[in-house]
Amino acid sequence: MRPTKRDDDAVVDLLDVILRDGAVLEADVIITVADIPLVGLKLRAALAGMTTMTKYGIFEEWDWRYRHRARAEITEESHSHSKNTNE
Amino acid sequence: MNDATIKEGRYLYCAVSIPDRESDFSVTGVDDEPTALIAIDDVGLVVHECNSLYDTDEVDLLRKWLLQHQQVVDAVGACFGTPLPFRFDTIIRGNDDRVREWAHEQADGLSRHLDTLSGFWEYHVGVTVEERELEAGLEARDEQLQEITTRIDESETDGGTNFLLEKQYKQRLAVLKRRRRDERARTLCDRLADIAHEVHDRDTGQRSIDLTDSKDDEDDRMTAQLARLTLLAHEDREEEIGDILDDVAVKPGVTVRFTGPWPPYTFTPAIGDEQECKNATN
Numbered sequence: 001m002r003p004t005k006r007d008d009d010a011v012v013d014l015l016d017v018i019l020r021d022g023a024v025l026e027a028d029v030i031i032t033v034a035d036i037p038l039v040g041l042k043l044r045a046a047l048a049g050m051t052t053m054t055k056y057g058i059f060e061e062w063d064w065r066y067r068h069r070a071r072a073e074i075t076e077e078s079h080s081h082s083k084n085t086n087e
Numbered sequence: 088m089n090d091a092t093i094k095e096g097r098y099l100y101c102a103v104s105i106p107d108r109e110s111d112f113s114v115t116g117v118d119d120e121p122t123a124l125i126a127i128d129d130v131g132l133v134v135h136e137c138n139s140l141y142d143t144d145e146v147d148l149l150r151k152w153l154l155q156h157q158q159v160v161d162a163v164g165a166c167f168g169t170p171l172p173f174r175f176d177t178i179i180r181g182n183d184d185r186v187r188e189w190a191h192e193q194a195d196g197l198s199r200h201l202d203t204l205s206g207f208w209e210y211h212v213g214v215t216v217e218e219r220e221l222e223a224g225l226e227a228r229d230e231q232l233q234e235i236t237t238r239i240d241e242s243e244t245d246g247g248t249n250f251l252l253e254k255q256y257k258q259r260l261a262v263l264k265r266r267r268r269d270e271r272a273r274t275l276c277d278r279l280a281d282i283a284h285e286v287h288d289r290d291t292g293q294r295s296i297d298l299t300d301s302k303d304d305e306d307d308r309m310t311a312q313l314a315r316l317t318l319l320a321h322e323d324r325e326e327e328i329g330d331i332l333d334d335v336a337v338k339p340g341v342t343v344r345f346t347g348p349w350p351p352y353t354f355t356p357a358i359g360d361e362q363e364c365k366n367a368t369n
């Protein structure tokens with residue numbers, strides 16, 4: 001048999017790999033998936049088996065606060081970095 | 088997109104070797120952004136301009152972005168050979184010059200990894216077997232099962248002893264099925280390991296996030312997962328892998344899924360720190 005790329009299930013399977021794997025770049029100027037709260041949260045929730053609880057809203061408030069804070073930090077870092085670069 | 092803006096950034100898809108080639112390459116990327124290839128000596132980095140993170144709570148949108156990410160990396164692979172794919176949503180702060188600066192700093196590592204991966208691709212193999220095929224002939228070969236069956240036949244149909252014996256039978260059958268499944272999976276794994284550069288047994292239970300629309304159906308309960316493997320193999324060995332899988336697929340009740348060649352997402356290193364041998368599945 002020959003490998004295929006046309007299998008719908010296979011593509012879904014691959015999307016999970018893309019979300020989880022791929023080369024990680026370690027540098028101050030890099031923002032990676034680890035900094036992205038929602039995707040990061042979903043990963044952690046799935047791994048910890050908390051998906052159902054999140055689904056029913058138990059973590060919604062925490063999720064919102066977590067994402068809000070992380071976004072603010074990223075934005076702040078970005079601005080301070082561009083400021084430093086400009087200086 | 089979301090409200091976390093970056094003043095200026097470049098979304099990174101992958102790195103690729105571009106010796107003696109035109110660095111003219113552009114396809115549509117994540118969120119329909121046009122991509123560009125930034126050439127740094129013989130290494131090309133495929134990017135698009137962005138000023139925000141890609142974060143969403145809509146699974147459909149996330150799925151679209153992931154597909155677009157994959158389509159870009161795939162197109163790069165088809166054009167230039169095996170790419171070094173970066174993790175989804177990897178963004179570098181700054182403009183093209185900052186990307187060049189970073190790539191120069193990492194030039195040795197990027198070139199080394201691209202050389203190592205040259206000609207190698209990721210393949211996914213999934214093998215399922217029908218439960219009834221997994222059970223076939225087990226009782227005839229197992230004295231313990233035969234003994235339990237005899238005792239069941241001798242006991243009262245609706246009695247407590249009968250109930251417990253039935254339970255014992257199911258437990259013993261489950262053990263034997265698991266052994267048979269493990270044995271078959273190990274045999275397949277060993278055969279593939281002789282041909283592939285690396286074989287990873289993937290965790291069958293967990294997906295990071297449910298990106299499917301499907302629900303459990305009757306078929307899922309009638310089949311068992313025999314193996315779910317990720318292979319890193321040279322493109323020249325693809326046919327041999329297919330031949331091995333053909334041998335497996337002819338067995339009764341067995342279904343084999345063989346997909347690829349994909350960019351080697353699972354077999355990529357961490358770049359820019361001391362632990363370059365990182366692998367996400369280890």
